[in-house]
Structures are given as C-alpha cells and as structure tokens.
C-alpha cells in the first residue's frame with residue numbers, strides 16, 4: 417500500500433544531512449527548524465500562520481480548543497472519515513453531530529449543514545477525504561449564514577485546491593497531519609494548525625505548550641503538550657519541495673486506474689468536483705462484494721485496505737464515551753444511510769508515487785478479472 421523506503425531512498429543524502437544538522441545544533445524541540453518549516457508551510461498553503469504540533473489528531477483538538485469549544489457545545493462532522501474529528505470533539509467533552517455524506521463523492525453535503533445547526537452548534541469540522549476537497553464554497557456559505565466556525569481537516573489533502581485556493585486556506589482554522597504515509601509525511605509523528613488570524617495563531621502557540629505565557633506561567637485554560645520537534649521539521653523541509661511532483665505522481669496513478677477500469681460493468685468512480693484539483697491520497701473504489709474482491713486480489717499478491725470499515729456512530733468506543741460523558745447517544749444504525757452503505761463497500765488500491773507502469777497495469781488487469 418505504501419513505499420516509504422522508496423521515498424527515503426530518493427532523499428537519503430538530504431535526510432541524513434538534515435538529521436546531522438539537528439544533532440549538531442543540540443536543539444531538539446520548537447527551534448529554528450520548526451520555525452523555518454512553519455513559515456514554509458504557511459506560504460505553501462497560502463495562510464498567514466502555521467503552528468507546528470505533535471500530530472494531526474492534536475491539531476484537531478487544539479483547533480477546537482482555540483475556538484473555545486467545550487462541554488455543552490455541538491460540533492458538526494461526518495462519520496465516514498476515520499473517526500479523527502469525532503475523537504477530537506469528544507476529547508473536549510463536546511457533542512459530535514453527524515451529517516450524512518453526498519453519495520457520489522462521499523464528501524460532506526454542503527446542503528445538509530443548515531438543517532443540523534442548533535443554538536448550541538459552535539463549529540463544523542470538514543474533512544477533505546481521500547485527497548479530494550469538500551465543496552468549500554458551499555460549506556463556507558452555509559457556515560457563515562449559520563454563524564458557526566469552520567475547521568478543515570486537511571490531513572489527506574496536502575496541496576489539493578479548489579479553484580486554485582489550497583486545502584487549509586478556506587476555514588477559520590485548518591489541521592494537517594504529517595504522519596509518514598500522508599502526502600507530506602515526516603519520519604515520525606507531526607502535525608500543524610494553520611490560520612490567518614494572528615490572535616488565533618498566538619492562542620494556538622500558547623495552547624500547544626501548557627498554556628504558558630511566559631514560560632512556567634499558565635495563563636490560558638486548556639493547554640496541553642503538543643510540539644513539533646526539530647528532527648521532524650528538518651525532514652519535512654527536505655520533503656516539502658517534492659510535494660507538487662509527488663502529488664502529480666499520485667494523480668497519474670489514479671488516472672491509470674480509472675483508465676484501466678473503464679467500461680467494467682458496475683464500476684463507478686468516486687466523483688471528483690469539477691473545480692477541484694485532488695491529490696489522490698487514496699484510490700478508493702466500491703464493490704457490493706468487497707470481501708470477495710479483496711481476497712481475490714490478495715491471492716494474486718495485491719494488497720488493499722479499507723478506509724474506513726466502521727462509521728463513527730457505530731464505533732463501540734465512541735458509543736461508550738458519549739455515555740460516560742452524559743452526551744446524546746450516538747445515532748442508531750440506519751441513521752446515516754449513505755455513510756453506512758459506503759463503509760460496507762469501499763476499499764482502497766495501492767496508491768503512492770512509487771508504483772510503476774507495470775505494477776499499475778497488473779493491478780488493473782487482475783481487478784478486471786476478479787471484479
């Protein structure tokens with residue numbers, strides 16, 4: 417499913433030089449490498465500020481903290497995006513409210529937002545799933561009209577854009593993960609929160625380090641320890657310039673699969689919004705007999721995965737957590753029909769920049785055989 421060795425091999429000398437530079441500097445956490453990466457990433461996304469943090473999950477939590485989300489608040493999100501948004505909402509003791517997704521794109525349905533808003537709704541977390549941007553013009557318009565904040569989860573969409581404006585440059589605040597398999601990944605955990613409001617950025621910087629201002633004086637509630645380290649920032653500075661080319665390589669992989677599967681009866685590609693340029697983080701298909709197809713592919717040496725098998729509202733850990741917190745129960749099975757149908761049918765083919773033409777045509781031809 418991935419080829420991290422391929423990636424690291426390509427940048428071997430530069431990664432080693434970056435590691436040596438950090439070791440020689442004797443500076444390990446929140447130093448010049450982090451600052452330089454924050455500037456570079458803010459510029460790449462097209463926002464005023466980037467705050468490096470420890471992971472994408474922490475980025476989501478810190479974004480909600482910076483927006484003062486807490487117990488008694490409702491946050492809208494989807495239930496088919498891996499559970500990261502729900503985890504962050506529950507970590508703050510807030511109530512997740514799930515919107516169903518749009519059947520062709522599996523992305524949040526901008527038209528469903530307004531009806532879900534109540535006086536307690538504070539924010540929406542919108543995930544750019546599989547490398548595809550959610551319909552941000554519609555999402556922003558609905559959220560502005562409803563008076564709620566917008567948090568983008570762009571952990572699968574580094575470099576994606578809608579009409580030229582990057583994922584991460586639309587919401588009040590945007591979250592990125594640099595987990596190694598993301599389109600831009602470190603060699604360990606890392607994340608970032610981006611925004612264009614200087615006050616919000618200052619708050620995020622304070623929250624990521626215990627709420628300190630200055631050191632050892634906790635002046636802000638809700639602080640935590642979530643820092644990006646120098647080593648990861650130095651690696652990210654090596655890999656960032658290659659992001660456009662590696663996204664282009666991923667898009668070529670997706671295009672090759674789409675061409676290879678053309679005309680297969682019953683094959684329907686997940687639709688891509690017209691004005692958006694996606695970054696093919698994952699190549700996801702649907703099949704009513706997913707398990708049979710996956711087993712047949714594996715028998716021929718082709719690995720697949722499922723993103724994601726269980727929708728958030730049916731995860732037993734989340735169900736238990738809302739009950740512990742005294743929140744509204746999670747919706748019952750059947751409440752989010754499009755989401756639930758998708759979770760039962762989706763599966764992902766290998767999709768990364770190091771697949772060659774022979775591998776791609778083999779995957780397509782085996783898939784046609786077993787479909």
Ligand SMILES: *Cc1c(COP(=O)(O)O)cnc(C)c1O
Pocket residue numbers: 470471472473474497498500501543569570571572593594595605606607
């Ligand atoms: C990977 C991912 C996250 C979490 O990032 P971590 O760095 O692993 O905590 C959040 N949201 C989405 C959509 C992701 O794909």
